[in-house]
Amino acid sequence: MDYKIVETGSDLTVAMSGRFTFVDREPFGKVVQRIGQMTGGTCAIDLSAVEFVDSAALGMLLMARDAAGSHGARLVLRGPKGHVKRVFDIAKFDALFVIEPAA
Amino acid sequence: MSAVAANLHGVGVQSGVLAATAAAAGIGVSPAGAGPAPRDVALFASTDRAGLTDLIVRGFHGLVDVTGRTPEVAVRSAVAATATTLSLATATAWSIDCAALVCDALEGRQMIAAEKRADVELALHEAVANAVIHGNLAIGSSFGTTAESFDAFCGRVTERMADPAYGARRITIAIVREGGRLDLRVTDEGVGYDPATLVARAEDAKSGRGLEIMRAMAGALAVEDGGRTLVLSFEL
Numbered sequence: 001m002d003y004k005i006v007e008t009g010s011d012l013t014v015a016m017s018g019r020f021t022f023v024d025r026e027p028f029g030k031v032v033q034r035i036g037q038m039t040g041g042t043c044a045i046d047l048s049a050v051e052f053v054d055s056a057a058l059g060m061l062l063m064a065r066d067a068a069g070s071h072g073a074r075l076v077l078r079g080p081k082g083h084v085k086r087v088f089d090i091a092k093f094d095a096l097f098v099i100e101p102a103a
Numbered sequence: 104m105s106a107v108a109a110n111l112h113g114v115g116v117q118s119g120v121l122a123a124t125a126a127a128a129g130i131g132v133s134p135a136g137a138g139p140a141p142r143d144v145a146l147f148a149s150t151d152r153a154g155l156t157d158l159i160v161r162g163f164h165g166l167v168d169v170t171g172r173t174p175e176v177a178v179r180s181a182v183a184a185t186a187t188t189l190s191l192a193t194a195t196a197w198s199i200d201c202a203a204l205v206c207d208a209l210e211g212r213q214m215i216a217a218e219k220r221a222d223v224e225l226a227l228h229e230a231v232a233n234a235v236i237h238g239n240l241a242i243g244s245s246f247g248t249t250a251e252s253f254d255a256f257c258g259r260v261t262e263r264m265a266d267p268a269y270g271a272r273r274i275t276i277a278i279v280r281e282g283g284r285l286d287l288r289v290t291d292e293g294v295g296y297d298p299a300t301l302v303a304r305a306e307d308a309k310s311g312r313g314l315e316i317m318r319a320m321a322g323a324l325a326v327e328d329g330g331r332t333l334v335l336s337f338e339l
Contacts (some may be wrong), residue, residue, distance in 0.1 A: 029253075036250075054225065054316075056246075057228055058312055059310050060309075062307060079200065087316065096307050
């Protein structure tokens with residue numbers, strides 16, 4: 001998994017690409033840390049270039065959501081498609097996250 | 104009982120280890136460079152996923168990781184098995200992305216269609232993760248709910264993986280294709296579990312979705328051998 005963080009005012013966009021699985025716990029841990037420093041605004045995790053997620057990745061996204069919520073920021077998931085969208089549907093992620101179409 | 108005609112091939116394995124393992128397994132050693140005969144098994148010391156995939160595509164009946172415990176027992180089982188078998192040390196199974204390896208091999212042997220691949224790969228990935236963490240590494244708990252508990256969980260995985268008492272246990276993946284059905288059997292060497300004791304997770308729990316995902320991806324799922332074997336079945 002690769003990622004790029006873009007800051008716009010108090011908002012963050014985390015653009016991820018590739019496979020996102022348990023092995024990405026360390027790089028994604030850094031993302032969660034950065035999200036935890038937000039004091040408001042919105043963090044969008046852009047998943048439009050992610051091809052594969054596993055159940056550990058779902059857990060890590062929930063941790064990112066909690067990290068944002070702990071200081072009043074909100075987290076949205078953007079642009080899941082194909083297999084990733086299917087896994088989100090199975091996990092009923094639409095009840096747990098705001099999921100936006102690709103930008 | 105008649106012996107099965109099979110030879111052992113070495114891939115990155117010292118010739119002494121190859122000869123000793125073949126002798127202990129009761130089979131011969133293949134001449135260097137020879138192609139695989141129908142029941143031949145490759146004993147490997149490699150984490151090169153593409154190279155291992157190629158061995159399955161070329162028709163090896165079994166692949167046995169020399170870094171796992173009792174390789175001679177694993178070789179004997181692979182020779183006797185009716186299915187194509189991949190036997191990996193826990194640490195290897197975890198580090199080489201073996202679900203992708205198996206799917207590359209299945210595609211290479213034209214056993215699954217490209218559009219079915221992601222489902223098969225994700226189900227197998229989850230099955231191997233369960234076999235590694237809850238089976239061979241005997242870690243009962245999962246991530247917990249916070250970044251701290253997640254880090255602690257990852258630390259336990261790393262620690263157990265480095266301990267040969269856990270890390271050298273084997274994960275075995277058997278590939279069975281019968282007509283329009285593909286079964287992938289994932290077996291660990293843990294103590295097993297009773298599927299009836301699994302409790303439902305909370306909606307927003309950070310872990311516990313693996314089984315649910317496997318159920319959705321595979322046409323059928325069965326637990327055998329006291330919880331040590333999970334069988335994923337796919338209609339092709």
